[in-house]
Every structure is written in structure tokens, then in C-alpha cells.
Amino acid sequence: MSDKEIPNIIVGRLPLYLRSLQRMKKEDRQITSSQELGERIGISAAQIRKDLSQFGEFGKQGTGYTIDYLIKQIRRILHIDQEWDIAVIGAGDIGSAVARYKGFANRGFRVTVIFDGDPGKIGAQIGDFTVQDSAYMVDMIKKTGIRIAMIAVPAAKAQQVADQLVEAGIQAILNYAPINLNAPSNVRVQYIDPSIHLQRMTYYLE
Amino acid sequence: MSDKEIPNIIVGRLPLYLRSLQRMKKEDRQITSSQELGERIGISAAQIRKDLSQFGEFGKQGTGYTIDYLIKQIRRILHIDQEWDIAVIGAGDIGSAVARYKGFANRGFRVTVIFDGDPGKIGAQIGDFTVQDSAYMVDMIKKTGIRIAMIAVPAAKAQQVADQLVEAGIQAILNYAPINLNAPSNVRVQYIDPSIHLQRMTYYLE
């Protein structure tokens, strides 16, 4: 373990390890090995060991890894030993589904507010949330100090929303709109676009 | 250009190029260059040229790429010069949102049927679809010859659904459930899990 910067590709695998470990925990498992973990995820055991070794020595020779302990460590590394508040922008089908999604529990996140600019949607109830007017979005995000946002508006409006989010101080954006966003380099952006994934598969179907 | 197998990582970038090109087309652009495309996506121009050159010579020196032509070529390479029918499994929030999603239009896909096992949901109307009983899922998929499916059921049921889909002859699965699926190697699987993307970003937030 050194203090050199960790490659992105390794950081990207940690959440996969974590998800699998949490699954094992749910199955009441106590201990696992790099081999077992690798088989579940489809990654070589050596790679998992090497990835983890970038951050410390979490395993025990001859035994493997204590699931609970490794979960705790990875959560710490990924800074999800806390719960992050998330703002959802767009109360259409996707925004609604995300706002109601139970899957963030225990993964480090919690949707706390949802915005939309459509007068027909403002004030509507979605799960536990009342749709807020996006006219107040920048102010509300600034005031609450929320640092992560999900964009679930049509592609045509996504860049404009992103610009506002940056202005509001948002530091991480998960974008469901199928376009590339321009954002300053200190703002992280990730994308979810099902068509992209599907197209990656149809290449292999004749 | 040779006939050697194309690396996965290159195939994975083609959909990004395509999405950006289609966006340019919408902006009534006729021609682009590897440089411009690269700036939009955040990839070096050389890499784009090299990626594309794996499949043919699509550009013209001194000019660049004709957007329409390049779109057509990439669609052909990715086998989306046709529309693929998709079965959605699970009529909860995510399944419903996906079934109503307008974003597949012009990207090569079309949801044609949605299944659920919950008697309270079977027969319900979701957009243009009536929720089908998943008891008939295997038969219906076999009969219709659908080759791509999206799993939008709770994690606990996802593997079981995947097994049925494999039995039904499905060859590509896009899984929204937050677990790794076991599937034979001739069945492609891709994952969408927003928590994973969020965790990849919180690493960089202190």
C-alpha cells in the first residue's frame, strides 16, 4: 500500500465488491475469500486481492476476509460510512421511480427532495415527497448543502439543469438524460442510459 | 482494419459515439471531426480515430466524418440497423418507468411486453401495455422470439427470473436488480445500479 493516487478503474470495482459482500452478509455468511468473491462477480481472485491491497491489509492468510470488517472498510474508503442526501431533478417517470426506489437504503444514500418545473407536477405527492418548484432549486440546494444530484429531465433540458446544479454547489451528478454533460472538472458526472447498455450487447447478437 | 476480434472496451465506446453523433444530427450538423467528437465525449481524438478504424475507413482527410454516414455505419456495426423487441420483467416503479420510457425510439429498441407475477398488477395498464402474467412468460418469449429482456424485479427474485429467461431463449439481459446474475456465457448481461455509480463518485468527495 502506498499513497499514490488510486486508478479510477480500481475505485470503480470497489462498489461491486461491496454489493457482493453485502449480499453475502444477508445470506448470513461471516467469512469469504478472494476466490469466492471473484467467482460471484466474474473477476479474478488475484485482481481482487491486489485492488484491496491498495488500501490496506484487510484479509488473513489461510482464512480470508471477515465480511463485516471488509464491508466496513470499503464503506469507509468510498466515504459511505455516512448517508448522503440526494436531490432528484425531474418528476417524470424516471424521477418518480428513483424517488420511490427503496434500493438506496444501506448503500449510503437517501433521496431528500425532488424538483420539477412543470406547474402540473409541482406540489404533487411522490412517495414521501412533495414535488418542489425548480425555480427554488438553486437556493434550496445551497441552503441544505446537498452535494449530490440526479438529473431525470428530458435531454433537451439536462445541460441547463446541470449548469444550475453546478451553480448551486452540487459536486456529483448522476445523469439519466441521454446526453453528455459539460461540467467543471471538480464536479463528478456519471451516466445511466439503458440504450447504451443494450447497444453494447446487440453487437454480439447477429 | 483486420478481422481480429474487437476488444470489448472499443465496442463499449461505439454507443457513446453514436449517441453524440445523433445529438449533432439533431442540431442539424452535417460533418464533424474526431477532435470535436472527442471534446464532446471527453475522449482523445486519436482514440476515436483508432476505434473507428477497426471497422473501416469512414472519414475523409482534411474534412472529417459525414455525420449521417457515420451514424449509419455504427448502427450497422452494433446491429441496430433494425429494431429489437424487448421484454420487461417486473411492473413495479422501475419496470413501469422503463416501459413508458420514450428514449428507446431511434436507438434500436422497442419494449413490446411487460410481465409481473403479482395478481394485483396482472392486467393493469402501463402506458400502451397490459401487464402479462409471468406464469406465461417463458412460453410467450419463446413464441415471439424476443431475444432481449430487462429485469426489473426485486433482488431476491432476479436470479430466478434470469434462469427462466435463459430457458426462454433470451440472449441479452439488462438487469436493474442490484445483484450479480449467473448466466451461461452465451447470454450477455449488463447491469444498471444507480448506487454503484453514486459510490464511484463519493470516493472523490471528502
Next chain:
DNA sequence: AGCCATTTGTGCAAATGAGCACAAACAGCG
């Protein structure tokens, strides 16, 4: 026609990533 400004496709070198294989560490057991 000749020149200039562009831009592609690609050979080659550099950087990055993955995997093998093994010493060291450990648990269980007789």
C-alpha cells in the same frame, strides 16, 4: 495550378492493467 490549413489512418512507443506464482501467515488436527 500551386499553396496552405485541415484531418484522417496508423506505426511505434509509452503507460496502464491483469495475472501468475510463491513466500509468509494462519487454523485445524492428530
Next chain:
DNA sequence: CGCTGTTTGTGCTCATTTGCACAAATGGCT
């Protein structure tokens, strides 16, 4: 307590991926 069967962490090698840099091609302009 020593032996056996595991499993980690890691040095080293191999493979993959990225980027540089340039010849060749092209269009526009004078």
C-alpha cells in the same frame, strides 16, 4: 508441537490500452 491445507499480499512478467506524431489525402483560396 509439528504437519497439512488454505489463503493472503506482492514482485515480476505479460497483455492490453492509450497517445504521439507524421505521411497521405483533401478542400479552399489565391
